[in-house]
Amino acid sequence: MIFLLLAIIVIQLIIMLWLVVKDEPSPTKAEKISLNNAAQVATFYNETTNKFLEVYGEIIQAFRTNDVSVYLNYTIQNAELKDGQKILDAGCGVGGPACYFASRLNVEIEGITISTVQVEKSKEIIAAKDLKGKVNIQQGDYHRIDKIYGKENFDRILFLESFGHSDNKPLLIEKCFSALKPGGILYIKDLFVREHPNAEDGKKIDRIVDEINKAYCYHVADLHEVLATLRRLNFILLFIKTPEVKTGEFEHLSISNDFQNLFDIAKIISWEDYVFPIDFYEIKVMKPPFDLNEQKYLYFLNRPEVNEK
Ligand SMILES: C[S@@+](CC[C@H](N)C(=O)[O-])C[C@H]1O[C@@H](n2cnc3c(N)ncnc32)[C@H](O)[C@@H]1O
Numbered sequence: 185m186i187f188l189l190l191a192i193i194v195i196q197l198i199i200m201l202w203l204v205v206k207d208e209p210s211p212t213k214a215e216k217i218s219l220n221n222a223a224q225v226a227t228f229y230n231e232t233t234n235k236f237l238e239v240y241g242e243i244i245q246a247f248r249t250n251d252v253s254v255y256l257n258y259t260i261q262n263a264e265l266k267d268g269q270k271i272l273d274a275g276c277g278v279g280g281p282a283c284y285f286a287s288r289l290n291v292e293i294e295g296i297t298i299s300t301v302q303v304e305k306s307k308e309i310i311a312a313k314d315l316k317g318k319v320n321i322q323q324g325d326y327h328r329i330d331k332i333y334g335k336e337n338f339d340r341i342l343f344l345e346s347f348g349h350s351d352n353k354p355l356l357i358e359k360c361f362s363a364l365k366p367g368g369i370l371y372i373k374d375l376f377v378r379e380h381p382n383a384e385d386g387k388k389i390d391r392i393v394d395e396i397n398k399a400y401c402y403h404v405a406d407l408h409e410v411l412a413t414l415r416r417l418n419f420i421l422l423f424i425k426t427p428e429v430k431t432g433e434f435e436h437l438s439i440s441n442d443f444q445n446l447f448d449i450a451k452i453i454s455w456e457d458y459v460f461p462i463d464f465y466e467i468k469v470m471k472p473p474f475d476l477n478e479q480k481y482l483y484f485l486n487r488p489e490v491n492e493k
Pocket residue numbers: 222225229242243244245274275276277278279280281296297298299302324325326327343344345346347349350
């Protein structure tokens with residue numbers, strides 16, 4: 185009798201274990217390589233988030249306005265965030281931007297960050313806000329968003345100075361394509377390596393970018409690679425531009441200098457040999473609203489809002 189009971193318990197345990205394991209899809213080879221990098225980024229933010237909060241506050245972005253809400257309103261406008269949308273904030277930090285958007289719009293925002301420390305902080309931040317919409321933040325690797333959230337789930341996917349942490353941007357963009365609804369928009373605001381104006385400055389640019397990458401666990405993006413991937417996937421290019429902020433309102437990246445000087449992270453020792461190494465761009469692309477392989481006669485996008493104008 186006792187053996188029968190033990191056997192039943194063991195079988196139940198095996199079934200429970202199997203149920204847990206079967207729901208966790210195993211990573212592909214490319215995802216596994218990125219997992220390694222993501223673990224380093226997680227350690228970086230687990231160790232530095234308090235420092236970022238001290239200098240940057242809840243919005244961890246270097247390109248911003250003196251009054252950061254001006255920049256966030258600009259983001260709402262340019263990423264076309266609207267009531268009723270389901271939005272993914274990929275690399276959401278402590279949830280500052282997501283909470284700002286949800287305080288103005290009736291949206292449902294999922295935030296994903298690789299850092300457990302940021303998830304904990306975000307809980308306090310969300311609880312302290314009066315939100316119109318909903319914000320839900322979880323720990324995870326954005327290279328796996330299709331598996332975490334499912335396919336064709338989001339109207340918008342945002343990367344607000346978080347995209348450059350990826351060591352496999354083609355894979356990441358493919359995941360975004362899969363997780364976006366047809367007609368959904370991918371919006372990336374980040375830094376990109378500057379084109380070499382000449383060989384001498386080129387060497388300096390590469391050296392300084394290397395220092396940024398090492399200090400921030402970054403892989404400053406190559407615009408050529410990003411564009412090639414977006415176009416290969418048939419994303420519809422809506423715009424690429426330098427963020428348009430008024431000179432008087434622009435913070436002139438002073439916050440990143442303050443941060444670097446205070447904590448001795450990528451501190452610029454001498455300005456003599458310095459060449460500005462990066463460009464800030466906003467990239468906005470749309471997943472075609474129709475299947476290009478099935479509706480081959482359709483070329484241009486069918487955007488109701490645009491067609492109405
Ligand atoms: C510079 S912070 C920007 C945070 C936020 N977008 C903001 O504006 O406050 C970069 C963010 O990217 C996240 N990140 C980097 N790599 C990630 C990955 N593989 N998966 C998920 N989040 C990642 C970090 O955890 C961090 O929250």
